[in-house]
Amino acid sequence: MAAMRACDRVLSGTRPVTVREELGELTAAAEPDLMPDWYGDGPVAGLEERVAGLLGAEAAVFFPSGTMAQQVAIRYGAEVTGRDTVALHPLGHQEVHERRAYADLTGLRSVHPTTARRNPTAAELVALGEPVGTVVFELPLRDAGFVLPTWPELSDACTVARRTGARVHFDGARIWESTPYLNRALPEIAGLADSTYVSFYKTLGGLSGAALAGTTALAAYARTWRHRYGGQIFQQWPAVLAAHSGLDRELPRIPQYVRHARVVAAALAELPGAVVYPEPPHTNQFRLWLPYPAARLNEAALALAEEEKVWFAAGWQDTGIPGQAMAEIVAHAPSLDWSARDVTETGLRLLDRVQR
Structure with a gap:
């Protein structure tokens, strides 16, 4: 989480926030006279x-x-x-x-x-x-x-x-x-x-x-x-305020996330040995398989984040096929400025680290 938070660019997911930052967002979302x-x-x-x-x-x-x-x-x-x-x-x-x-x-x-x-x-x-x-x-x-x-x-x-x-x-x-x-x-x-x-x-x-x-x-x-x-x-007002903020901020943008997920998925499918499912994605989330063990992919993703300040994807899990791992990819606000070329080139740099 610390490595992801320090990244300048995030392909999959959203950058973690601190408790203080979260409290600031809740305060901004509350009407002045709102009672718990x-x-x-x-x-x-x-x-x-x-x-x-x-x-x-x-x-x-x-x-x-x-x-x-x-x-x-x-x-x-x-x-x-x-x-x-x-x-x-x-x-x-x-x-x-x-x-x-x-x-x-x-x-x-x-x-x-x-x-x-x-x-x-x-x-x-x-x-x-x-x-x-x-x-x-x-x-x-x-x-x-x-x-x-x-x-x-x-x-x-x-x-x-x-x-x-x-x-x-x-x-x-x-x-x-x-x-x-x-x-x-x-x-x-x-x-x-x-x-x-x-x-x-x-x-x-x-x-x-x-x-x-x-x-x-x-x-x-x-x-x-x-x-x-x-x-x-x-009292559940913190969760309620955060829910209102999400509905205000994210709900109108979801169609854009879904469209961009198709761009990201098509670019990832260009990586050697990659499998994307479903292709094209049905929502802003989909699965990516790469022909490497999960531990090596997770290590490479962390190294990429720490050295280049670029977050690719985490949470790689081994599958039933030896030497193949899967991760869930989430196209969200931070990924919207990634072009297809950005996605493929970053993926190739990740694989280069895996193969070292």
Whole structure:
């Protein structure tokens, strides 16, 4: 983090900030007479209204974490349908990053409509052969490479899910950057689902926090279970202010990030042995594979940062193929001034260090 912070140029991600800098941004975002929230009123209620408006929903409820919000959404689906089964992707956030909380805390069971590296199709939902309470679509499916269905594919799958009597839930932690590929506005996308979860720190750069949007009935249920899960926190105004700042600053720029990600991806694909997926990217995030061990790539990236003050990409992980590593690339504000030539030339300098 220290090396990245000291860099003059950043290709993937955003430069880390200090606590003092973060506090300065929060102070600038606060209205002079704004008072702290008290167990969910004031600033929290204001953010909830804003998110409901952005998504075209009747109501939205602020949660301290997306894991909590998604548990509540899936629990609600089970209770209103009387079905204790949820349709999930095995690479979905609930399975990979939430420690299967829906099962261990709520007692629900899951079925996997598909193991393909994409969201389920309408035909796969028809073929499930058993009733489910909720069908979850992760937009985009992060651990498959930030991939999205087409608009017709998503619309058809949601229609079929509803015909079977299931609710549709969107894991929309990154739904903000899904609009260019789907070529639809946020209210139209969220309108396909019965509930949508959004994150305020992924892409928007907030401190923490999430929201669950849907009907007023869902919101009332969500507030009850948020309290029971321990999410009725005394004051959350720092996260709320940061969320507003992210919506003000980043949301309008996301289409530009997505367009630039395609430029970056095409340039990276020119590197010897490189594989980019998906190509072109569906959002402003995608995956890059290079034919070297992760440790050597991480060492080379750090050396490049320390010696040239240029940040390429970090977090390289070894894959199942010996000698090949993968990193997630995020096109954000700092990368916008990188030309395709800049990207390729920097990548070649990185590989030169790897091969020394």
